[in-house]
Amino acid sequence: MSSSLEKNMLILRSSDGEEFIVPEVVAVMSKAIKNMVEDECASNTIPVPNVDANILAMVIEFCKKHDESEAEAASDLKTFDSEFVNRGQEALYDLITAANFRDVKELLDALCQNVAEMIKGKSVHHIRIQFLGYQLFEILTSNFIWNIWCDRDFD
Amino acid sequence: MKSMNIFSEVEDRISSLTDDLLRHILSFLSTLNSVRTSALSQRWRHLWKSVQTLHFDNLDWWNCKGSLADQILCKNSKIISKLHFHCTRIERDLFRIVPLLGRKIRELDIDLPICLPEDLVESFRYCEILQVLKIRCNFKIYTKNWTGFRSLRVLHISISNPCNVSMQTLSRSCSVLEELVLVLVFDLNGLHRLWNKSFEIFVPTLKRLSMRIRHGKNCEFDVTVPALECLDIKDSEFSQYKFRDMPCLKKAKLDVVVSNFGEAKNRAMQLLCAVASTSSLSLSATTMCILNSAHGVLNSLNISNSARGMILPSFPNLTRLELQVFHGFSWNLVIEFLENSPKLEILILRKEAKQCWHCLETPSWTPKKCAPSCLLLNINVIEIVGFKGGQEELELLEYLLKNAKMLDKLTINSINLDPNDAILMATFVKVLIHHSGYFIENDERSYVGGNVDVFDTVDVDKLSVLEINCMLKELGVFYYKHIFYRIPNKNLVLGLRVLANDDDIREMYSFLGNTNTLELFIEHHKPQNVDIAHHVLFLTDVPVKDVENDGNYYNDHYQEDSNTGSDGNDDPSDKDFSDSSDDDDDPDLDDIKFDSNVERDVNEEGFKEGHECEMNDTNSSKDRL
Numbered sequence: 001m002s003s004s005l006e007k008n009m010l011i012l013r014s015s016d017g018e019e020f021i022v023p024e025v026v027a028v029m030s031k032a033i034k035n036m037v038e039d040e041c042a043s044n045t046i047p048v049p050n051v052d053a054n055i056l057a058m059v060i061e062f063c064k065k066h067d068e069s070e071a072e073a074a075s076d077l078k079t080f081d082s083e084f085v086n087r088g089q090e091a092l093y094d095l096i097t098a099a100n101f102r103d104v105k106e107l108l109d110a111l112c113q114n115v116a117e118m119i120k121g122k123s124v125h126h127i128r129i130q131f132l133g134y135q136l137f138e139i140l141t142s143n144f145i146w147n148i149w150c151d152r153d154f155d
Numbered sequence: 156m157k158s159m160n161i162f163s164e165v166e167d168r169i170s171s172l173t174d175d176l177l178r179h180i181l182s183f184l185s186t187l188n189s190v191r192t193s194a195l196s197q198r199w200r201h202l203w204k205s206v207q208t209l210h211f212d213n214l215d216w217w218n219c220k221g222s223l224a225d226q227i228l229c230k231n232s233k234i235i236s237k238l239h240f241h242c243t244r245i246e247r248d249l250f251r252i253v254p255l256l257g258r259k260i261r262e263l264d265i266d267l268p269i270c271l272p273e274d275l276v277e278s279f280r281y282c283e284i285l286q287v288l289k290i291r292c293n294f295k296i297y298t299k300n301w302t303g304f305r306s307l308r309v310l311h312i313s314i315s316n317p318c319n320v321s322m323q324t325l326s327r328s329c330s331v332l333e334e335l336v337l338v339l340v341f342d343l344n345g346l347h348r349l350w351n352k353s354f355e356i357f358v359p360t361l362k363r364l365s366m367r368i369r370h371g372k373n374c375e376f377d378v379t380v381p382a383l384e385c386l387d388i389k390d391s392e393f394s395q396y397k398f399r400d401m402p403c404l405k406k407a408k409l410d411v412v413v414s415n416f417g418e419a420k421n422r423a424m425q426l427l428c429a430v431a432s433t434s435s436l437s438l439s440a441t442t443m444c445i446l447n448s449a450h451g452v453l454n455s456l457n458i459s460n461s462a463r464g465m466i467l468p469s470f471p472n473l474t475r476l477e478l479q480v481f482h483g484f485s486w487n488l489v490i491e492f493l494e495n496s497p498k499l500e501i502l503i504l505r506k507e508a509k510q511c512w513h514c515l516e517t518p519s520w521t522p523k524k525c526a527p528s529c530l531l532l533n534i535n536v537i538e539i540v541g542f543k544g545g546q547e548e549l550e551l552l553e554y555l556l557k558n559a560k561m562l563d564k565l566t567i568n569s570i571n572l573d574p575n576d577a578i579l580m581a582t583f584v585k586v587l588i589h590h591s592g593y594f595i596e597n598d599e600r601s602y603v604g605g606n607v608d609v610f611d612t613v614d615v616d617k618l619s620v621l622e623i624n625c626m627l628k629e630l631g632v633f634y635y636k637h638i639f640y641r642i643p644n645k646n647l648v649l650g651l652r653v654l655a656n657d658d659d660i661r662e663m664y665s666f667l668g669n670t671n672t673l674e675l676f677i678e679h680h681k682p683q684n685v686d687i688a689h690h691v692l693f694l695t696d697v698p699v700k701d702v703e704n705d706g707n708y709y710n711d712h713y714q715e716d717s718n719t720g721s722d723g724n725d726d727p728s729d730k731d732f733s734d735s736s737d738d739d740d741d742p743d744l745d746d747i748k749f750d751s752n753v754e755r756d757v758n759e760e761g762f763k764e765g766h767e768c769e770m771n772d773t774n775s776s777k778d779r780l
Binding site for chain 2: 089093096097100108112113115116117119120121124127128
């Protein structure tokens with residue numbers, strides 16, 4: 001079965017067993033996979049543990065787009081990036097973990113940038129509600145002075 | 156909705172990330188924002204200290220001046236890999252960053268409205284492993300003890316009124332440079348416009364070069380960059396370029412403007428020949444205009460077809476060609492481009508909405524019998540933007556479709572919208588200028604005592620700081636301190652922003668939305684409309700008035716800081732100074748004198764006084780008298 005594949009295609013298997021066939025140029029955008037390919041320790045099927053099919057599909061989508069549009073205008077890519085990272089919190093953190101784990105620098109930067117945008121300009125109170133959920137009480141007691149200082153409205 | 160979240164337990168996903176990832180996220184925030192997160196929880200408390208990026212924005216820096224800034228700086232980790240320092244006003248605290256420079260900085264990004272003072276430039280020598288340097292303020296190379304950057308890879312720099320010596324020093328001092336963005340700004344009305352200037356740029360390792368030349372009359376550039384891959388030239392007065400061989404060139408983008416077509420044709424040809432080996436070429440409408448007129452002359456002389464074909468060099472490697480065309484454009488030129496580029500695969504034509512003033516009549520177009528070979532064999536993507544369906548446009552389309560046998564994809568878009576600035580839809584805006592008044596800070600800020608003038612149809616594309624300066628001169632406003640704009644539908648307290656450079660203008664557009672009115676407020680040095688010559692702000696020992704005024708402007712937001720900014724308003728030396736300069740009513744004469752003393756940025760006349768000047772201010776006023 002694997003011999004019938006073209007030479008420059010790789011199969012990535014997600015943690016829940018789903019397989020994705022991707023061109024090698026796309027797959028090696030992940031440094032981790034690149035290392036595996038270079039060391040020739042990878043057969044045609046590369047297991048991608050810790051990353052489920054859903055997230056893996058997103059990562060591949062991102063890599064494909066970046067690979068294709070290398071020659072195209074950078075602004076197109078930017079709009080794609082900003083739309084791509086605009087997801088719910090759940091998916092966002094899974095993606096960050098996956099991008100970090102597979103070492104995809106462009107994706108990681110785009111995602112972290114997005115989280116940073118969400119933090120930017122918000123008061124501590126809002127950040128807590130948005131990101132940390134239910135930890136209000138504990139922090140109030142421990143960091144009282146910092147709070148006063150930080151909660152000043154800077155803009 | 157949001158308040159509900161307090162009670163429903165949201166899973167704390169962000170804390171499940173590792174510290175490294177959180178630090179990475181924080182590195183995208185400005186430093187003050189990232190310090191704020193220390194209040195989030197125990198875990199976040201010390202996280203910001205190990206972030207290796209310091210990013211000070213305008214207000215941030217101002218806010219945390221004094222002890223707070225010091226606290227941040229000394230608490231932060233000892234190694235700083237990136238330092239961003241952006242600010243649109245003059246800061247006395249600038250020298251605070253000097254001790255930071257010794258901390259193994261890899262990336263330095265400075266954006267200031269003034270010329271960088273010599274001391275600061277000198278202290279760059281501490282940055283031994285600096286790899287990226289972006290300076291978006293006036294930079295002067297003090298050749299005396301310039302050591303250069305041994306490991307610098309990326310350099311973005313702007314220099315006003317450069318001299319050849321400094322350019323040579325610059326290019327010699329960077330031995331492994333790969334990317335260079337060079338912004339050269341010349342004075343519009345200095346003496347130096349009279350003579351020729353020649354510059355040598357020699358960087359053997361350079362891969363990407365982008366040159367932005369403004370008002371560079373009589374300039375000549377001798378560029379030796381054998382390893383260049385990307386070239387981007389934008390020149391407001393087409394200078395002469397001499398490029399040595401660039402065998403690796405992949406991308407070239409040319410945008411030149413001329414007033415005198417006679418010489419320009421030769422220069423354009425010379426430039427095109429230099430970039431002929433590129434695989435991707437993009438020419439702006441103004442550049443095409445030059446070529447078109449050259450073509451037109453040959454046409455009218457009735458030179459035979461074979462001779463006419465000689466006008467363009469051949470592009471043996473060209474695969475992607477982007478041309479901006481305009482009304483009254485001769486399609487023969489496009490066909491000629493096609494004939495000279497046998498490997499072309501992608502053709503993009505963008506039609507400008509505006510008529511080119513040099514070609515009023517539409518030349519008749521008779522397609523040749525045999526189509527260019529690349530059209531028949533290679534071209535597979537054609538993109539056409541801005542065609543409105545005119546007769547000659549349809550003719551061209553018909554011709555292309557008939558002959559492009561290998562065409563895979565044809566895109567036709569009738570709206571010419573540059574993806575970079577999608578706001579250009581509203582081409583004409585109304586500009587309201589409030590001037591000759593002053594701001595009053597009560598509960599609300601208001602602008603009183605001035606006049607309001609309206610410019611009805613202002614072309615958004617052409618609006619620049621320079622243009623605004625011209626408008627102001629029309630209104631009799633020659634000197635001002637700052638221009639502010641108001642974000643539509645916001646009041647003066649929240650919606651007022653400084654407009655200092657063309658980036659600000661771009662930002663202003665982004666607020667424009669559906670409205671088509673821009674509102675500008677001019678802040679003067681004095682409440683009345685009095686001409687005030689340049690006074691000296693920076694690097695003086697004597698406290699000077701305007702720095703304090705800058706501060707006061709924000710004071711109603713930041714009450715807690717007002718104590719620090721209350722000296723010098725009644726400084727006698729300052730009064731003397733402005734009185735003496737009132738006599739000085741000949742701006743031209745003054746300019747020349749001024750030029751001989753200080754370098755000045757043309758575009759930001761508002762900051763005339765802001766440019767560095769090592770003299771004491773009382774000295775300089777004596778000088779002038």
